[in-house]
Amino acid sequence: MSSFLNKAGTAVEAGEGVWPVRRRRILDWLVNETRGERFIDNILVEMCEKLLASGVPVARATLHFRMNHPQWIGARILWKEGLAEAKINTFAYGIENTPEFLKSPVNAIHQGAEEVRKRLEDTADDEDSFYQELRDDGLTEYIAWPVEHTFGKRHVATFSTSRPGGFTNEHVDFLRDLLPALTLVSEIRLKNIMARTLLQTYVGPHASEQILSGVTTRGSGATVGAAIMICDLRDFTEISDLWPRDDVIHLLNDYFDAMSDPIERYGGEILKFMGDGLLAIFPLSKDTACHDLLQAIREGQALMAQLNQQYAGNGREPLRYGVGVHVGDVMYGNIGSRRRLDFTVIGPAVNVASRLETLTKEVKRPVLLSRAFVEMADCAKDMDSLGTFPLRGLGEPVDVFAFPER
Template sequence: MQSLLDVNKSSPRAGGVWPAQKSALLDWLMIETREQRFIDNILVEMCERLGKAGIPVGRASLHFRIQHPQWRGARLLWRKGLAEAEIRTFEYGSEQTAEYLNSPLNDILTGAGEVRQRLEVIDAATPPYPLYDELRAEGLTDYVAWPLDHTLGKRHVVAFATDRRGGFTDEHIAALYDLMPALAIVSEIRLKNRFARTLLETYVGPHASEQILAGATTRGSGVTVGAAILICDLRDFTAISDAWPRDNVIELLNGYFDAMSEPIEKYGGEILKFMGDGLLAIFPLSNPTACVDLLRAISEAQAAMSTLNAEHVREGRKPLGYGIGVHVGDVMYGNIGSRKRLDFTVIGPAVNIASRLETLTKQVKRPVLLSKTFVDLAGCAAKLENLGSYLLRGLDEPIDVFAFSGDCLTVNDVSA
């Protein structure tokens, strides 16, 4: 197979056979897509423009190796006649599957400069890739894949197929290949933009990431918001971390944080930070059901912790204890820190009270404590146990404290 690096000037891949259409498509890719954030939309429009220029693309795909805490890669797939591209993600470990190893994608990512397969003829030289059977079943006659090389050695893949009888001509292949440098630049910009957003969402949460991307990057920048605040802490973590192997401790923490975090995010809470074995989350009061949603999240988190603890007991381990403190009030939401190292978080007296309530759970032996201010706003005092008044550290006056458990009320028992 001829490498793209070896084509000479007489090859149709050297370009020059469709100057007018090429110029228009390159201008569009490099200039007119500047306002388009999403590479899948660019792929769809590019294929439509290729068809109008006489390049018979029936299917096209972009394959990216992405940096994401959950996904190893993503495929954007367009088929002729569709207005949108199909997006499929692949988990870590997918690169070891037969689907990946027996594919042109693996060939490109391990160094091939091109994969070309005419699908109308099957002979001994045709690799037995399942993808080729899939393409034939769709009525496609020819397939070509090339690397999309981004900076710092990051390699991705683009592929085209046609249903034209006889497949792509040399001129068609040259036309497509001429777009590769521009497509590499355009796709890298979108991929890095998406990575920046993913990075921020992963480490500071979706709402804070929007604030930062919108320009809230200077120390002291932020807003005052009303929020229900939840602070959670794992019990006896120091003893566990001293006694358990490191990998087991990390596995334990991940299981605990999954149990707590997934319900919080499900009901619209924003986890601002993980603090060792604890977490801080808020439910903005701009959502009229914020307090009810927080209670729903705690209820589901407690159920998830019960399931997790049952697994620990089966494995001969002690069940995990935890404490949760909940309060509501105005908080300063924004950037705090040194000149060069900032943390996007919330501060204020309301956060301090939630923290003191979490600490109080150790004394009163109840896993979840709520302030009367929160309970009144949630409208659920009649269904909770009033533990009386407690003077919390740093406060001049005692506050009424309520205990919550997931089975002490149902969703219908509370009203926003």
């Protein structure tokens, strides 16, 4: 079969229309040539650039995804003509109840609409602020379609143009035909993101990377040096017996926010929450690990003081806690049954930190540190020496230090 060159210099088989060939080329790229690209925002940018090169006048495109995230209900990936990178915006829970969202085309798609199409040139008197923003950007038409992932998960793709008169029927057909391939490509990336997010949420960033890289067999792991911190809330049994359930959950969340945020901000990794306690490590691969742990504790104490002020204003007793700190080698890896594993740390160093946390009840000081940690952190001059204490289950007594009393 003979061929000819179109305006872009691309060979087109005689008897075939230009649009089907261009569409097939982008479809082939989506299905076969994006497997090496991890991020859907980069794929969106390149797809829009290919659309423009193929003669489809896309000036703006977005992908809206629902997310399984503890903070965000969803995210929007936005591309505009001339942008080398897409912009990503996250949206907190509650936005789905706002008037702006309820009357948005994205909500219409989530409610079951198969298409939302708006000719912006023809609705100059439209009072909807969203469409007015598009019009102010010089856009002439907006189209939104559902992106149907498995198990009924519905997301949204939108395309806009600044072409006078909007999209032609050929343009719309071109874009609509890309949706199945875009759906497959986006679902793979979104599930990868969700898997990573869920693992980070439940086991922490480093452990999640280990698991995703294949460290999933029982007993797998490594010995690492770490500064170890164990924190526990005092009188929680009494609180949980006397307080309403929802109040107890709210209290725990407030307490964990105060203690956890500084740990993560200074590079620590929270390995687990244990009822009203937590276990965190600061790997010694970072030179400032011990200093970072101390800063995290100090900031956590300040946040707890603020929280207790709020509680006092509501007539509640202040929250008390104990923190034990030690340093040493730990076994970091998978432990558990054949079918249920926990990615955590174990070893004598963890036991010392746990015993020091328990000792805080006896000596009435909220933060206790071992001599080994204090010497490594070079902070003995800034601490109170409390003497030597035998710790249950440990052979040798431990020299114990505490934060100075104010």
